[in-house]
Amino acid sequence: MTLPEAKDFSYFYSDETNARKPSQLKTCIHLFHDPNIVFLGGGLPMSDFFPWDNLRIDAALPPFSNGIGAPLSGSPEDSLSVSVKKHNTEAGDIPLARALQYGFSAGQPELIEFLKEHTKLIHDMKYSDWNVVATTGNTNAWESTLRVFCNRGDVILAEAHSFSSSLSSAEAQGVIVFPIPIDADGIIPEKLEKILDEWTPGAPRPKLLYTIPTGQNPTGTSLADDRKKEIYRIAQKHDFLIIEDEPYYFLQMDPYVEDVGKREELRNKPKQTHDEFLKSLARTFLSVDTEGRVIRMDSFSKVLAPGTRLGWLTGSKALLQKYVELHEMTIQAPAGFTQVVVSSTLRRWGQDGYLNWLIGLRHEYTLKRDCAIDALHKYLPKSKAFVVNPPIAGMFFTVDIDASAHPDFATKFGSDPSLVEKAIYDRVIASQVLVVPGSWFKTEGETVPPQPTSSKSINNPNEIFFRGTYAAVVPEKLVEGLKRLGQALAEEFNIKA
Amino acid sequence: MTLPEAKDFSYFYSDETNARKPSQLKTCIHLFHDPNIVFLGGGLPMSDFFPWDNLRIDAALPPFSNGIGAPLSGSPEDSLSVSVKKHNTEAGDIPLARALQYGFSAGQPELIEFLKEHTKLIHDMKYSDWNVVATTGNTNAWESTLRVFCNRGDVILAEAHSFSSSLSSAEAQGVIVFPIPIDADGIIPEKLEKILDEWTPGAPRPKLLYTIPTGQNPTGTSLADDRKKEIYRIAQKHDFLIIEDEPYYFLQMDPYVEDVGKREELRNKPKQTHDEFLKSLARTFLSVDTEGRVIRMDSFSKVLAPGTRLGWLTGSKALLQKYVELHEMTIQAPAGFTQVVVSSTLRRWGQDGYLNWLIGLRHEYTLKRDCAIDALHKYLPKSKAFVVNPPIAGMFFTVDIDASAHPDFATKFGSDPSLVEKAIYDRVIASQVLVVPGSWFKTEGETVPPQPTSSKSINNPNEIFFRGTYAAVVPEKLVEGLKRLGQALAEEFNIKA
Numbered sequence: 001m002t003l004p005e006a007k008d009f010s011y012f013y014s015d016e017t018n019a020r021k022p023s024q025l026k027t028c029i030h031l032f033h034d035p036n037i038v039f040l041g042g043g044l045p046m047s048d049f050f051p052w053d054n055l056r057i058d059a060a061l062p063p064f065s066n067g068i069g070a071p072l073s074g075s076p077e078d079s080l081s082v083s084v085k086k087h088n089t090e091a092g093d094i095p096l097a098r099a100l101q102y103g104f105s106a107g108q109p110e111l112i113e114f115l116k117e118h119t120k121l122i123h124d125m126k127y128s129d130w131n132v133v134a135t136t137g138n139t140n141a142w143e144s145t146l147r148v149f150c151n152r153g154d155v156i157l158a159e160a161h162s163f164s165s166s167l168s169s170a171e172a173q174g175v176i177v178f179p180i181p182i183d184a185d186g187i188i189p190e191k192l193e194k195i196l197d198e199w200t201p202g203a204p205r206p207k208l209l210y211t212i213p214t215g216q217n218p219t220g221t222s223l224a225d226d227r228k229k230e231i232y233r234i235a236q237k238h239d240f241l242i243i244e245d246e247p248y249y250f251l252q253m254d255p256y257v258e259d260v261g262k263r264e265e266l267r268n269k270p271k272q273t274h275d276e277f278l279k280s281l282a283r284t285f286l287s288v289d290t291e292g293r294v295i296r297m298d299s300f301s302k303v304l305a306p307g308t309r310l311g312w313l314t315g316s317k318a319l320l321q322k323y324v325e326l327h328e329m330t331i332q333a334p335a336g337f338t339q340v341v342v343s344s345t346l347r348r349w350g351q352d353g354y355l356n357w358l359i360g361l362r363h364e365y366t367l368k369r370d371c372a373i374d375a376l377h378k379y380l381p382k383s384k385a386f387v388v389n390p391p392i393a394g395m396f397f398t399v400d401i402d403a404s405a406h407p408d409f410a411t412k413f414g415s416d417p418s419l420v421e422k423a424i425y426d427r428v429i430a431s432q433v434l435v436v437p438g439s440w441f442k443t444e445g446e447t448v449p450p451q452p453t454s455s456k457s458i459n460n461p462n463e464i465f466f467r468g469t470y471a472a473v474v475p476e477k478l479v480e481g482l483k484r485l486g487q488a489l490a491e492e493f494n495i496k497a
Numbered sequence: 498m499t500l501p502e503a504k505d506f507s508y509f510y511s512d513e514t515n516a517r518k519p520s521q522l523k524t525c526i527h528l529f530h531d532p533n534i535v536f537l538g539g540g541l542p543m544s545d546f547f548p549w550d551n552l553r554i555d556a557a558l559p560p561f562s563n564g565i566g567a568p569l570s571g572s573p574e575d576s577l578s579v580s581v582k583k584h585n586t587e588a589g590d591i592p593l594a595r596a597l598q599y600g601f602s603a604g605q606p607e608l609i610e611f612l613k614e615h616t617k618l619i620h621d622m623k624y625s626d627w628n629v630v631a632t633t634g635n636t637n638a639w640e641s642t643l644r645v646f647c648n649r650g651d652v653i654l655a656e657a658h659s660f661s662s663s664l665s666s667a668e669a670q671g672v673i674v675f676p677i678p679i680d681a682d683g684i685i686p687e688k689l690e691k692i693l694d695e696w697t698p699g700a701p702r703p704k705l706l707y708t709i710p711t712g713q714n715p716t717g718t719s720l721a722d723d724r725k726k727e728i729y730r731i732a733q734k735h736d737f738l739i740i741e742d743e744p745y746y747f748l749q750m751d752p753y754v755e756d757v758g759k760r761e762e763l764r765n766k767p768k769q770t771h772d773e774f775l776k777s778l779a780r781t782f783l784s785v786d787t788e789g790r791v792i793r794m795d796s797f798s799k800v801l802a803p804g805t806r807l808g809w810l811t812g813s814k815a816l817l818q819k820y821v822e823l824h825e826m827t828i829q830a831p832a833g834f835t836q837v838v839v840s841s842t843l844r845r846w847g848q849d850g851y852l853n854w855l856i857g858l859r860h861e862y863t864l865k866r867d868c869a870i871d872a873l874h875k876y877l878p879k880s881k882a883f884v885v886n887p888p889i890a891g892m893f894f895t896v897d898i899d900a901s902a903h904p905d906f907a908t909k910f911g912s913d914p915s916l917v918e919k920a921i922y923d924r925v926i927a928s929q930v931l932v933v934p935g936s937w938f939k940t941e942g943e944t945v946p947p948q949p950t951s952s953k954s955i956n957n958p959n960e961i962f963f964r965g966t967y968a969a970v971v972p973e974k975l976v977e978g979l980k981r982l983g984q985a986l987a988e989e990f991n992i993k994a
Contacts, residue, residue: 016669016671019668019671020665020668020669021665023661023662023665024661024937025662025933028931028933031931032969037930037931038929038930038931038970038974038975038978038981039931039978040930040965040966040967040978040982041931041932041933041965041966042966042969043744043745043799043891043892043968043969044803044966044968044969045799045802045803045968046566046968046970048566049566049802049858050802051557051565051801051802051842052554052802052842053554053555053568053569053571054553054569054571055552055554056551056552056553057549057550057551058549058550060548060549068546068548069543069545069546071550072550072551074550074551079550100803100805101803102798102804136829136832139826139827139828139829140829143826143827164522165520165522165826168518168520169826171516172826173513174512174513174516248540301542301599305542305544305547305548305597305598305833306541306542306597306598306599306829307597307598307830307832307833307834308833309828309830309832310832328636328662329636329662329665329666329669330637330640330827331636331637331806331828332633332634332637332803333804334832335633335804335806335807335832335834335835336802336804337805337834337838338833338834338835341552341834361546364546395540395542396540432535433534433535434525434528434534434535434537434538435537435538436525436539440522469537469538469539469541470537471540471541471542471543472536472538472540472541472543473535473536473537477535478535478537481535481536481537482537484535
C-alpha cells in the first residue's frame with residue numbers, strides 16, 4: 001500500500017522561519033567527505049588534533065535480569081563493554097573523528113537509523129515522507145517549536161494545567177497560551193471543540209495544541225486513546241498542528257490495585273512478551289496522523305538519563321527541515337560524546353534489548369507508584385477533602401484538596417483557595433518534604449475568547465492540588481516523605497491522625 | 498586593591514528577557530541535594546536507572562612531546578587514561594550520577610572552577626563580579642545573545658565582512674546589522690566613531706557590537722591591541738555592549754616569514770615558556786573592560802573538538818544570569834558526557850598542561866599557515882590582480898582579486914565584480930577545490946544611516962575575495978588544492994602559468 005505524502009503546512013511558519021536563510025556554508029560542507037575535492041572551504045579542524053581516542057563505558061546488559069536498577073559489576077555477566085575508537089570503529093558505531101567534527105545537524109546517521117526502526121515499532125505511520133531529527137531534549141525542542149511556528153501575539157492551546165517551563169517559554173516569546181479543560185482522562189474533546197467553534201471571530205486563531213498525552217505533567221493523567229482521534233478531527237476542522245510532548249510515554253503502567261494480595265497475583269503472571277508490551281502502549285497522535293499535522297517530541301531524559309541532553313523529533317520532512325535550519329544557528333547538533341554513547345549502547349542492545357529496558361523501567365515505576373499510593377492512603381488525613389489520584393503513567397501523582405474544608409477558610413484566608421495553597425506549601429517545606437503547588441502549572445495567558453475556569457476540577461472552584469513524584473527517591477524515603485506530608489496536612493487542617 | 502562592581506546594563510535587555518519568569522521549579526531543585534529534605538518535587542529519575550558506569554577515555558598526555566597531532570598508543574607513555582565512575586569519583590571529577598542528572602544549568606562546578614582559573618591566567622579582569630557560564634558553543638551563545646538583548650528592529654554593529662551564520666541569525670530575528678569598515682588590522686576606530694557621531698538622530702541606536710577580534714572569519718585579520726582600547730572608549734561614549742567572539746583566540750602565530758632559511762632560524766630558538774606565551778597573546782576586550790560592558794564567547798570547538806559542543810561565556814554576573822534563565826528553557830545545560838570528558842581531561846592536564854596543548858596547537862597551525870602561504874606564492878598567477886593576505890591568527894587566509902583585471906570584465910560581466918566572483922567559484926569547484934566567495938560573508942542589513950561600502954577594500958570597489966582554510970586537510974592535500982586554485986584562476990583570467 002502506498003502511503004500519501006504529508007500536506008503542506010508552510011503557512012504556519014513564523015516570520016523568523018520565513019526570514020531564515022539556510023547557511024550557504026552548509027550547502028558545501030558535505031564536500032568535506034568527497035575524496036575528489038580538496039576541501040579548503042570551512043573551519044573544520046583535523047581530527048588528528050582531537051585529543052581523545054578509545055572511549056569506553058560499561059552499560060547494563062540485556063535482558064537486565066537483575067533489574068534495571070542493579071549496579072554494574074563491570075564483568076561480562078551483567079555489563080556490556082561499549083568501546084568506540086577514533087577511526088575504524090565496529091560496524092554501526094560512530095567514529096569519534098566524525099562524532100567530534102562539525103556536520104550532521106540532523107543527528108549522526110547511525111543514531112537516526114536506530115530511532116527510525118524504533119519509530120516503526122511504536123507508531124503506525126500513515127504518510128510516507130516522515131523523518132526523525134535529533135534534539136538536545138524536549139525542553140529545547142519545545143522552545144524551538146515556538147520559534148519555528150509562532151510570532152508575538154500568536155495563540156496556542158495547552159492543557160489547563162501544564163508543564164510550567166513550557167508555558168514560561170511561550171510567555172517569554174509573547175505567545176498567548178489558551179487553556180483547555182481537562183479531566184481524569186486528559187483534554188475533554190467536547191470542551192475543546194466548543195471553545196474553537198465559539199472562538200471570537202477575527203481574533204487570532206490557535207496555530208498549535210501543545211499536549212503531554214501520557215503521564216501528564218503536572219496532573220499525572222493520561223489522554224484516553226479514543227479522545228486522540230477526536231482531538232485530531234478537531235485539529236483538522238479548525239486547522240492547527242498538534243505537538244505531542246512524550247517524555248513519559250514509556251512509563252505506562254497497569255492501573256493501581258489497592259488490594260496487595262490481588263496485586264501480587266497480577267505480578268506473578270508470566271512476563272509480557274514484546275508483542276504484548278507494544279500492544280499495551282497507548283495509541284499515539286503520530287499513529288492517527290494522516291497529513292503530517294503532528295510533531296512528536298521524544299526524549300532520553302526519563303528513560304536513560306536527563307544529562308544525555310538527547311531527544312528526537314518525529315514529523316513530516318518539510319516541517320522538520322525548518323527545525324534543522326534553526327538548529328544550524330543554535331545547537332548545531334547534540335554533543336558528539338552523547339551521540340556516541342547512546343547510539344553505541346542502543347545498537348548493541350538492539351531494538352529487543354531496548355524494549356527489555358523499557359519493560360524493566362515500567363516495572364520499577366509501577367513498584368514506586370504503588371509504594372507512593374499505598375503510603376498516601378495510609379498517611380493522608382482521613383477526610384473527603386483529600387483525594388489521591390493514582391496515575392497510570394509517568395512520574396507524578398497529585399493530591400486534590402478541597403480548600404474550603406480548611407477550618408479557617410472563610411476567616412483567615414478570606415475564602416481564597418490560593419492562600420490555603422500557600423499555607424500548605426509553607427507547612428510542607430517546614431516539615432521537610434517537597435511537593436509542588438498546582439498553581440505553579442496553571443495555564444493562563446491573556447485571552448481572546450474569555451477563558452474557561454482553569455481550576456483542575458471543573459466542578460469545584462475551591463479545589464487546589466499538589467504535585468508529587470515517586471521518581472526521585474528510594475522507597476523508604478518516599479514513604480517517610482509522604483508520612484511527613486500527611487502530618488503536615490493534618491496539622492494544617494486540624495485533623496487528628 | 499578592591500575592584501569596582503559592574504555597572505547596571507539591564508536597560509539593554511530584550512522584551513523577551515524582561516518577560517521571562519525564572520522557573521519556579523528551578524527555585525527548589527537545589528533541595529534535591531539537601532539531605533534533610535525528602536525531595537518529591539521534580540521529575541528527576543534516580544541515578545540507579547542510568548544504564549552506564551565507568552566512563553574511560555584515552556587522552557593525550559602533557560607535555561605532548563610527539564606533537565599534539567600524534568596518534569595515541571593507549572600506553573602510559575603518551576596517553577592519559579581518564580576514568581570516571583558513577584559515584585565516588587576521584588577528587589575533582591564530576592560523578593556520572595550528577596553529570597547525567599538535571600541541574601547545574603550554568604555548568605558543573607568542577608568545569609567552571611577550571612575555566613575561572615583559566616580566565617585569571619588569560620585576562621586581566623578589572624571588575625569584581627564577573628562570572629563564567631557554560632554554553633553549547635559560540636553558535637548557540639551568539640544566537641542566545643541576540644535573544645537576551647535584541648528586539649525586532651534593533652540595530653547591532655559588526656565587521657563589514659563577518660561570519661555568515663552569525664549574520665543570518667540576526668537577520669532571521671529581524672535584527673539589523675550595520676557594517677563597520679575594516680582593514681588589515683580589523684575594525685577602524687575612526688570610521689566607527691564617525692559613523693556613530695553622525696548616526697541619524699532619532700533612529701534606533703546600536704545596542705551591541707559583534708566582533709571576532711582574532712583570526713577573523715572570513716578575513717583572517719586580527720584586531721590590533723591599541724584599537725581595542727579605542728573601540729572600548731567609543732562603546733562607552735555611544736553606550737553599546739561589546740560581544741567578543743573568540744573561537745580562534747589561541748590560534749595566534751608569529752607573522753609569516755617568506756624566507757625559509759630565516760624561518761628555520763626563528764623556529765630553532767628555545768621554546769616559549771608559559772609566561773612568554775601568555776605575554777605574547779593579544780590583549781582582550783575583557784582585559785580592557787572596567788564596567789562589565791563586554792561579554793566574551795569562548796569555545797572548545799577549535800582547540801579541542803567541534804563535537805564537544807561546549808564553550809563558555811565570561812562577563813558580569815548580572816548579564817550572564819539572563820543567559821542562564823534562557824538556557825533553563827532551551828539547552829538546560831551542555832550534555833553531561835561532554836562536561837565529564839572535557840572537565841576530567843582538563844583537570845588532569847592542569848592549567849599548565851592546557852597551556853602546553855595550546856602552544857602545541859599554535860605550532861601546528863603556524864606550520865600549516867606557512868605551508869598554505871608558500872603554496873599560494875608558488876601557484877597563484879603572477880599578477881598584481883591577486884593579493885595573498887597571510888594571517889597572524891586563526892584558520893583562514895584570503896586571496897584578494899581585482900575583478901577588473903579579468904579580460905572580459907567590461908564585456909561578458911558588464912563590469913559587475915560579483916559576476917566575476919561567481920565565474921571564479923564555478924571554475925574552482927570544477928577544478929575540485931573548495932574555497933568560499935567573500936560575498937557570502939557580506940554584512941548588509943537594511944540601514945538606518947546610509948551604509949558605507951562593504952567591499953573588503955575601502956579603496957577598490959572592484960575588489961573581490963575568496964576565503965580558504967589551511968585547517969581541514971593535511972599539508973600534501975593543501976598544496977594540491979592551492980595548485981588547483983592557482984590553475985583555475987590562471988585559466989579564468991587567461992594568464993599563462
